[in-house]
Amino acid sequence: MTRPLNLLIVESEPEEARDARRGATGRSSGETYVETLKGLAPGARFAIHRPQEAGRPPEALDAYDGVFLTGSPLHVYHDNHAVRANVDFMRAVFDAGLPSFGSCAGLHIAVAAAGGTVRRNPDGHEVGLARRIVPTREGTRHPMLDGRPAAYDAPAVHGDEVEMLPENATLLAGNAASPVQAAEIRCGAGTFWGVQYHPELPLDQLAQAIRRQADGLVERGLARDEADVEAQAALFEALGREPDRLDVAWRLGVDREVAEEGRRTAELGNALRHLIAPERARRGRG
Incomplete structure (x- = not known):
């Protein structure tokens, strides 16, 4: 009998940020990952681990089939306990040969663990x-971006970016705002796929993230006032409720890559099928 897929969600979100996010959306970043992955991997088992708060995950690493690293406000160029704990844990994941995937800060943690660098985005x-977002030549052939078109948009909320990829990394996609939007990193015995954007994020939670950034958006001139921010957030909520609303998609300037959940989560589904499943089979678990 095939045992259920066993996935570890690594949440680097500090406690205060986690509480604030739950207050706004009802879920922490790790809990959002679990809910999204449940739709892609029915019957899978999930555990959430926070390296900055607990030294060991619920089970030994080799008990898991794959690892997912969430986004968070963590800045990996800061030298503090939370950064060291998450980077050290990612090095253990690489050493264990576990296939892994991460978004936003998850990408940054893997980059730092493998010897690359991350910085504050100078363009904001x-x-x-x-x-x-445009795939590179390598990205057009890479299974993580299977099904993505020649250019696409994706939910994103970040102020940091990858400055330099580590050795044994492959750039898979970029855009004008951040040259590294997707990458593969091979380090030790492990393979990591990561993106700067958030394929795990439902549009209603993206709307709440926009609201939480209201002051900064006004300060940077991206919105005239909080009413502008609220209007933009409300459009994302409306599209999340009714993905077929062409009028809302037109006002946001998006297509089905953003509007349809199955398109928005493409990288997660690809990681499950093309990264985690083959390694699971190689280990005789599936």
């Missing part, structure tokens, strides 16, 4: 959407 935040 991407808030709402990462626009016109």
